[in-house]
Amino acid sequence: MIVCVCRRVSDREIARHVRAGMTFDEVQFELGVATQCGRCEGCARDVVAQCSVSHPMASLHRDDGTRTIQLANSVQESNAWHSSHRSLAA
Template identity: 60%
Template sequence: MIVCVCRRVNDKAIAQAARCGASFDDIQIDMGVATQCGQCESSARAVWMQCRPSQPTAHLQLQTEAPAPA
C-alpha cells in the first residue's frame, strides 16, 4: 500500500528499512517520506514502529537434554 503519495513510498519499503535498523529520520532522509506535504507522517511512523527491531518479539528458549545418569 502506498503510504507517501508525494514520494511514492509504500509500506513494504518502510518496513524493510525499519527491520534493517533505520531510524525514522533515516527513512525521511533516504526516501523523502513525510518531507513534502506531511500527510503521511502518522501512517509512516506507525509502520516504522511496528517493524523496528527494538519491538519485543517472541523469545524461544533452546531446551537442552539433561545429561544421562551415570
C-alpha cells in the first residue's frame, strides 16, 4: 500500500528500512516520508511502530544500581492507522 503519495513510498519500503534498524526520523530523512504535505505522517509512524513491535530492540535498563536487559514496550495502534484503512475501503 502506498503510504506517502507525494513521495510514492509504500508500507513495504518503510518496513524494510525499519527492519534494517532505522527510526522514524531516519526513515523520514532517507525516503522523504511526511516531508511535503504531511498527511501521511500518522500512518507512516504507525507502520514504523508496528515493525518495531514485531522486531523489538533490547535496551539496557538500570534498576537500583544493577543492569538488566528489558525489551521495548508494545506500541498501541493509533486511530490514524485504522482510519486510513477505512478510507481505502470506501
